[in-house]
Amino acid sequence: MPQTRSRPKTEGKFLKAVLELVANEGCSALGINAVAHKASADKVLIYRYFNNLNGLLERVAESRNWMPTVSETLSSLTLSEDIQGADALDQVARLLIRHIRSDKTTHQLVCWRNADKNPLTDYFSNEWQAFWRELPGTLSIGLDYESRENWKRACSLTALIVEAELCGKPVDFKCLNLFAKDIRTGQLSQDDSARSAPVDDQLPTNLL
Helix, strand or coil, X not given: CCCCCCHHHHHHHHHHHHHHHHHHHXXXXXXXXXXXXXXXXXXXXXXXXXXXXXXXXXHHHCCCCCXXXXXXXXXXXXXXXCCEHHHHHHHHHHHHHHHHHCCXXXXXHHHHCCCCXXXXXXXXXXXXXXXXXXXXXXXXXXXXXXXXXHHHHHHHHHHXXXXXXXXXXXXXXXXXXXXXXXXXXXXXXXXXXXXXXXXXXXCCHHHC
């Protein structure tokens, strides 16, 4: 009696195959044949279930959260309203680096997002950019226009430092003092300043 194929199970194999290929070899390893071989499934099913490789990558991209939210990140840190901007950003940067490094697929996407344009890297880039757009607004609540603009510039530069570190081109974190030493955080909300839960309990499980 022929074995009955389970579409959800086979789709799951393809999604897992993409994640493993990216984690172990980077986005350059992605291809119809490589994914099918990794999944031990017929490549024809990729076209049947996802239309093409890009359709599969879109499904993978939408299957999880790749970045923690700003709220989750700040609630994991020890921040006060009189903390120097450089110290706050140093904490944010080191937390993100540690947790992204703990997930090999996410780590690879940071390194490949500008080198290989596909639905997966594009989706990740959108989450990455959204995080760094939201962060300065959260840290500068209640501050004047000039202070808010300073936070925007400081967060943009911090994003570059984090990305460089994750891509094996580290930048001295002391340079944060050059552009963020004299700025202060704004009115942190109660949720943002809560510190009771351990950091590993507050970030998405895919980053742990």
